[in-house]
Amino acid sequence: MRLELIKRSAPAPAMRFLSPLLGLFLALIAGAIMFSALGKAPDRALYAFFIEPISEMWSVHELLIKAAPLILMGAGLCICFQSNNWNIGAEGQMIVGAIFGAALPILLPDVQNFLILPLMLIFGIMGGMLYGFIPALLKAKFKTNEILTSLMLVYVAQMLLDWIVRGPWRNPEGLNFPESRRFHEWARIPEMMPADGRANWGFVIAIVVAIALGVMLAKSLKGFEVKVIGTSPKAAQFAGFDAKKMIFFSFLLAGGCAGLAGIIEVAGATGQLRPTVSPGYGFTAIIVAYLGRLNPIGAIVAGLVLALTYLGGEAAQISLGLSDKIARVFQGLILFFVLACDTLILYKIRLSFGAAQKGAA
Amino acid sequence: MTTNGGGTLLALDGISKYYGSFKANDQINFAIQAGEIHALLGENGAGKSTLVKMLYGSLQPDEGRILWQGKPVHISNPAEARALGVGMVFQHFSLFDALTVAENIALAMPKDQKLSDIAKRLEAVSKEYGLPLKADARIHDLSVGERQRVEIVRCLLQEPKLLILDEPTSVLTPQESEDLFKVLRRLSSEGTAILYISHKLAEVQALCQNATILRHGKVVGECVPAEETPLSLAKMMVGDDIHEIAPRATTSDGAEVILQVSDLTADGLTGFETSLKHINFGVRMGEVAGIAGIAGNGQSELFAVLSGERTSAPDMVKINGEPVGHLSILQRRKKGAMFVSEERLGHAAVPEMSLSDNVVLTRHGLEKDLQTGPFIRHGTAKRLKDKIAQMFDVRKGNDDPTAMSLSGGNLQKFVLGREVMAGAKLVIVNQPTWGVDAGSAAQLRQNLIDLAAAGAAILVISQDLDELFEISDRLATMAEGELSDFVPTSQTNRNEVGLKMTGAFVPAEGASA
Numbered sequence: 001m002r003l004e005l006i007k008r009s010a011p012a013p014a015m016r017f018l019s020p021l022l023g024l025f026l027a028l029i030a031g032a033i034m035f036s037a038l039g040k041a042p043d044r045a046l047y048a049f050f051i052e053p054i055s056e057m058w059s060v061h062e063l064l065i066k067a068a069p070l071i072l073m074g075a076g077l078c079i080c081f082q083s084n085n086w087n088i089g090a091e092g093q094m095i096v097g098a099i100f101g102a103a104l105p106i107l108l109p110d111v112q113n114f115l116i117l118p119l120m121l122i123f124g125i126m127g128g129m130l131y132g133f134i135p136a137l138l139k140a141k142f143k144t145n146e147i148l149t150s151l152m153l154v155y156v157a158q159m160l161l162d163w164i165v166r167g168p169w170r171n172p173e174g175l176n177f178p179e180s181r182r183f184h185e186w187a188r189i190p191e192m193m194p195a196d197g198r199a200n201w202g203f204v205i206a207i208v209v210a211i212a213l214g215v216m217l218a219k220s221l222k223g224f225e226v227k228v229i230g231t232s233p234k235a236a237q238f239a240g241f242d243a244k245k246m247i248f249f250s251f252l253l254a255g256g257c258a259g260l261a262g263i264i265e266v267a268g269a270t271g272q273l274r275p276t277v278s279p280g281y282g283f284t285a286i287i288v289a290y291l292g293r294l295n296p297i298g299a300i301v302a303g304l305v306l307a308l309t310y311l312g313g314e315a316a317q318i319s320l321g322l323s324d325k326i327a328r329v330f331q332g333l334i335l336f337f338v339l340a341c342d343t344l345i346l347y348k349i350r351l352s353f354g355a356a357q358k359g360a361a
Numbered sequence: 362m363t364t365n366g367g368g369t370l371l372a373l374d375g376i377s378k379y380y381g382s383f384k385a386n387d388q389i390n391f392a393i394q395a396g397e398i399h400a401l402l403g404e405n406g407a408g409k410s411t412l413v414k415m416l417y418g419s420l421q422p423d424e425g426r427i428l429w430q431g432k433p434v435h436i437s438n439p440a441e442a443r444a445l446g447v448g449m450v451f452q453h454f455s456l457f458d459a460l461t462v463a464e465n466i467a468l469a470m471p472k473d474q475k476l477s478d479i480a481k482r483l484e485a486v487s488k489e490y491g492l493p494l495k496a497d498a499r500i501h502d503l504s505v506g507e508r509q510r511v512e513i514v515r516c517l518l519q520e521p522k523l524l525i526l527d528e529p530t531s532v533l534t535p536q537e538s539e540d541l542f543k544v545l546r547r548l549s550s551e552g553t554a555i556l557y558i559s560h561k562l563a564e565v566q567a568l569c570q571n572a573t574i575l576r577h578g579k580v581v582g583e584c585v586p587a588e589e590t591p592l593s594l595a596k597m598m599v600g601d602d603i604h605e606i607a608p609r610a611t612t613s614d615g616a617e618v619i620l621q622v623s624d625l626t627a628d629g630l631t632g633f634e635t636s637l638k639h640i641n642f643g644v645r646m647g648e649v650a651g652i653a654g655i656a657g658n659g660q661s662e663l664f665a666v667l668s669g670e671r672t673s674a675p676d677m678v679k680i681n682g683e684p685v686g687h688l689s690i691l692q693r694r695k696k697g698a699m700f701v702s703e704e705r706l707g708h709a710a711v712p713e714m715s716l717s718d719n720v721v722l723t724r725h726g727l728e729k730d731l732q733t734g735p736f737i738r739h740g741t742a743k744r745l746k747d748k749i750a751q752m753f754d755v756r757k758g759n760d761d762p763t764a765m766s767l768s769g770g771n772l773q774k775f776v777l778g779r780e781v782m783a784g785a786k787l788v789i790v791n792q793p794t795w796g797v798d799a800g801s802a803a804q805l806r807q808n809l810i811d812l813a814a815a816g817a818a819i820l821v822i823s824q825d826l827d828e829l830f831e832i833s834d835r836l837a838t839m840a841e842g843e844l845s846d847f848v849p850t851s852q853t854n855r856n857e858v859g860l861k862m863t864g865a866f867v868p869a870e871g872a873s874a
Binding site: 216219220221222224227228231232234235237238239240 | 668669670689690691694700702704707708709710711712713714718721722723725726732735736737
């Protein structure tokens with residue numbers, strides 16, 4: 001007996017939009033089972049994980065802080081994935097963006113004026129683009145698998161950050177802690193509502209970028225090009241669209257988004273460079289892109305949902321006494337169930353009892 | 362010819378197959394005797410392939426029974442079909458290019474046989490049936506006809522009682538087809554039943570003792586092909602009267618040369634494909650020039666280089682005397698050259714996208730109102746789609762369906778219409794009516810002739826000799842990447858062109874228009 005996947009002749013269109021909701025719902029059920037296996041009351045645990053973190057104003061602010069990089073990178077990755085460019089290295093592009101942007105207030109601490117923050121954002125974008133350019137170049141020139149190169153470059157970026165923070169950029173007045181100089185006021189992204197919480201304008205930037213990318217994808221010729229190259233490479237060639245240029249376009253775009261996310265994270269929430277910039281936002285952004293149906297507007301909602309799992313993980317640690325790794329488990333469950341729902345919408349499963357290929361006489 | 366009276370080998374009793382609400386096969390009944398050569402006739406999309414896939418176990422019928430030697434059988438996969446004694450030669454070969462003939466055949470044989478034994482047996486069988494093959498030759502070195510031999514010998518080694526051939530001559534020259542028929546007649550005389558699928562009427566008449574005709578998934582008639590005329594068979598297949606192409610008597614000898622190809626040489630698209638070798642020709646305003654040849658002899662490469670999907674040295678391709686070899690397909694379109702590629706779905710059109718989006722695919726940059734700045738004006742795209750549908754009689758289920766939901770004929774009309782609706786100086790078409798129903802095919806050919814009459818230069822690359830003789834003013838033949846000289850269609854015939862398809866010509870020297 002074996003299982004076979006058979007393509008459905010006409011997948012229900014409504015299901016394509018319900019699939020992520022269904023996936024989330026199933027992930028919650030699986031989560032409830034997991035909590036009860038850990039000896040916690042599932043209803044209380046789920047409440048602590050998903051509701052408590054957004055029941056107070058300051059924690060909603062924390063949610064927005066975490067959502068900003070996820071939305072930015074998720075939206076950029078939507079363009080990459082739709083054009084068949086598998087950029088798995090947003091995490092690395094984010095780190096390099098953070099380093100580039102942070103260079104200004106760290107190396108020139110005495111330059112303090114209103115120009116410094118816009119310049120930092122631009123430097124951050126350029127850093128991410130530059131780091132995205134490497135796997136793009138390797139793919140376009142040598143047909144190297146971009147999944148591998150972009151992923152491996154993440155580890156290079158992490159090492160680079162670790163070295164730079166412990167070595168040349170260590171705070172001279174920082175008692176030898178592995179941290180950079182604290183950014184001066186001109187180099188910080190202002191908070192939106194300082195009275196209620198820490199959330200800064202980075203979240204607004206993320207929303208604006210995601211909407212702009214959504215409009216580009218839906219309405220512009222460039223967006224059309226992205227979709228055609230992704231769904232039908234030969235037709236794209238016939239249309240005169242250049243798949244090689246698209247490799248660079250999509251990697252630079254996603255890299256730029258990730259770099260922006262990086263500098264927003266350090267100039268917003270942390271205010272200095274530390275040995276880690278991101279708790280895996282760049283990888284979680286892949287889930288954001290898929291949960292958002294590879295649509296930048298969808299990535300806004302998906303980014304908020306995934307940000308909640310990070311907060312939930314912290315809450316689980318505090319009020320349930322569980323490891324914050326539980327956030328990772330939830331993220332995995334969400335991706336797993338969304339992809340499973342997608343598969344089952346496109347295919348049906350058949351039990352087949354006949355033996356598989358036996359060399360026939 | 363007599364049947365060998367071996368009794369009914371295979372009978373189908375009320376076989377149906379549904380795809381959603383679409384009936385690909387609807388209550389099919391027919392029977393084959395041992396030793397009989399039975400034709401399954403029908404247009405593309407009539408349900409022939411679906412039916413034989415059920416006989417070979419790659420699909421399961423939704424209703425009805427298959428009786429093998431009088432007993433109901435359930436064929437759940439191809440291995441079971443082979444075990445029963447059903448052999449199948451597919452239209453598209455399933456061979457590994459990098460392996461040898463013997464290795465390819467060994468893959469379909471029981472595991473305990475030695476490669477050297479298989480090699481000996483296959484050479485013996487291939488010799489006996491006049492299908493010469495070398496066991497240690499690699500597939501990628503073989504011609505298409507030879508590859509088909511490998512497929513046939515692979516079936517014969519399993520000593521099938523029923524051999525199914527799906528459009529076997531679509532890749533063969535007339536001469537190769539004749540050799541194939543000899544083999545099939547011999548197999549028939551030895552008691553092997555043959556189910557022969559084709560839409561070529563002449564060969565069915567010459568070869569088959571009985572025919573079952575399918576239309577829209579139903580059996581619409583059975584006959585003895587030798588007692589019918591091609592016209593009466595065609596009417597059974599198509600169901601209504603066939604449109605005659607309006608002939609035209611024009612000479613364009615002195616007219617301006619629109620497309621000039623000079624000493625064009627190019628590598629294959631993939632490592633194993635034929636490259637283009639020193640090709641020279643010209644196409645004049647107002648004429649239809651045809652290029653015949655069996656698929657895989659360089660036509661795809663030629664189309665890619667002419668369209669600009671691949672580039673060449675500037676002087677190798679000229680449009681209106683201007684070197685364009687280095688220009689992209691977009692830039693060539695702006696010079697009035699339009700292209701219709703062989704594959705409709707996935708090349709000339711994006712299957713999942715709507716027709717209006719598919720208008721944008723090749724009209725962007727050409728139609729003024731299609732864009733405002735970087736943004737697409739979907740309203741204009743929809744209007745253009747409506748105009749094409751109306752001008753070229755594209756029949757569609759709803760207002761703006763996806764490309765893949767259109768039938769082959771309607772999609773091809775849409776694609777041709779999209780390219781030529783705003784006027785074209787040069788139209789290059791690869792396989793204009795491949796997989797298109799007879800009614801649409803006639804309309805498409807008429808469209809091409811009308812375009813030429815309106816002053817465009819038309820180049821048609823086709824495997825369908827009947828089509829080329831019907832519409833082209835001059836004909837050349839492509840074989841192994843070389844192109845013969847063009848000759849006026851009235852001064853040549855099918856046999857001559859068939860011979861050239863095998864490469865029996867001296868390639869053109871120097872430029873010739």
